[in-house]
Amino acid sequence: xxxxxAPAGHRAAPGAAPGARPxxxxxxxxxxxxxxxxxxxxxxxxxxxxxxxxxxxxIQIGLFNLTLWLGVIVGLLTFAGLGYIMWKFRYRPGAxxxxxxxxxxxxxxxxxxxxxxxxxVIAVFTVQAIFxxxxxxxxxxxxxxxxGKQWWWEFQYPVNGGRDTxxxxxxxxxxxxxxxxxxxxxxxxxxxxxVPQMGGKRDLITNRVNSLIFTPREPxxxxxxxxxxxxxxxxxxxxxxxxxxxxxxxxxxxxxxxxALEPTDSASAVALGKKLVTTGVCAGCHVIxxxxxxGRTGPNLTHFGRRRTLAAGIVENNAANLHAWIRxxxxxxxxxxxxxxxxxxxxxxxxxxxxxxxxYLQSLQ
Ligand SMILES: [Cu+2]
Numbered sequence: 420x421x422x423x424x425a426p427a428g429h430r431a432a433p434g435a436a437p438g439a440r441p442x443x444x445x446x447x448x449x450x451x452x453x454x455x456x457x458x459x460x461x462x463x464x465x466x467x468x469x470x471x472x473x474x475x476x477x478i479q480i481g482l483f484n485l486t487l488w489l490g491v492i493v494g495l496l497t498f499a500g501l502g503y504i505m506w507k508f509r510y511r512p513g514a515x516x517x518x519x520x521x522x523x524x525x526x527x528x529x530x531x532x533x534x535x536x537x538x539x540v541i542a543v544f545t546v547q548a549i550f551x552x553x554x555x556x557x558x559x560x561x562x563x564x565x566x567g568k569q570w571w572w573e574f575q576y577p578v579n580g581g582r583d584t585x586x587x588x589x590x591x592x593x594x595x596x597x598x599x600x601x602x603x604x605x606x607x608x609x610x611x612x613x614v615p616q617m618g619g620k621r622d623l624i625t626n627r628v629n630s631l632i633f634t635p636r637e638p639x640x641x642x643x644x645x646x647x648x649x650x651x652x653x654x655x656x657x658x659x660x661x662x663x664x665x666x667x668x669x670x671x672x673x674x675x676x677x678x679a680l681e682p683t684d685s686a687s688a689v690a691l692g693k694k695l696v697t698t699g700v701c702a703g704c705h706v707i708x709x710x711x712x713x714g715r716t717g718p719n720l721t722h723f724g725r726r727r728t729l730a731a732g733i734v735e736n737n738a739a740n741l742h743a744w745i746r747x748x749x750x751x752x753x754x755x756x757x758x759x760x761x762x763x764x765x766x767x768x769x770x771x772x773x774x775x776x777x778x779y780l781q782s783l784q
Contacts, residue, residue: 461616465642468615472641473633475552475618482548489537552618556632560600563591567610567623569649569756570656571718571731578676585675586706588718589731590659594668595635603629608650614643614660622647635662644732651754657732678709679721679783692779695772700760707783717757724783741777746770
């Protein structure tokens with residue numbers, strides 16, 4: 420084949436012959452799959468489904484790989500056949516006209532049976548996976564009630580034999596080595612719980628409790644988010660799953676079950692902030708254990724200072740972000756039920772007052 424130079428500005432990779440372009444394109448298409456094998460894959464793509472850490476996730480990636488490779492084989496065979504036929508019966512000046520063929524029973528039976536067989540194989544493994552990933556809740560499972568909100572997550576843990584409940588938001592803590600049984604519900608629209616490395620997503624449906632059971636294996640922080648369009652800030656409805664050692668989890672749970680610490684110095688910024696929070700506008704929507712606050716619209720803030728992020732995982736939980744959030748939450752999260760509280764509105768909190776509130780909330784460890 421005679422080599423032809425590509426026009427300027429329209430070259431393939433340097434040194435690549437024009438015939439190498441289809442190969443290059445195929446390589447580029449396979450790149451995401453190859454990058455799935457890299458060491459830093461999870462740090463580059465924290466919501467990856469290619470690095471499962473539970474049995475459920477492994478079963479699901481197994482199904483994906485099965486259908487992927489069957490598809491690759493069928494695709495390669497089809498294009499090889501197509502290429503061969505196009506080459507063999509290409510136009511040649513003066514050649515006789517090829518024989519006309521109308522139907523071929525053997526071929527037609529073959530290309531009906533083979534796909535049916537492939538689909539049957541996929542079906543057997545899929546049905547197996549459905550049963551394997553939806554077992555009845557094991558007796559030793561940790562039950563966590565998950566409630567989808569617009570746009571954040573509430574997590575409830577029964578403690579003291581079910582007499583009390585630990586309520587937290589946006590960061591779900593679990594122990595490794597123990598099955599976790601999530602009881603998923605919503606008090607508004609549809610949402611979907613999804614921490615990709617833990618396995619598949621499951622919907623939160625109005626007037627129904629769905630369940631999701633998996634056993635975390637590796638301690639760590641896993642990113643997740645709502646996977647069902649649920650309104651203005653659906654894309655800002657993130658969460659973190661923190662998998663602890665069993666002892667680490669118990670320590671966390673014991674701390675969560677205790678009331679918030681009292682400010683030690685009654686003249687401090689923390690104490691001034693506590694007064695503003697517990698007697699002011701915050702009390703209408705939030706609860707802080709150990710204070711008279713009873714609001715149920717917003718997240719429970721009893722140990723807010725320990726959370727890594729705020730506003731359902733969209734920004735780091737630090738003083739500057741918290742200040743900006745309290746000042747004007749809807750500016751950070753469109754449609755937020757938390758109203759603008761500072762800035763240019765009637766009866767706004769002053770920046771100084773917000774600084775005290777931030778100090779108090781950060782002290783809630
Ligand atoms: Cu949602």
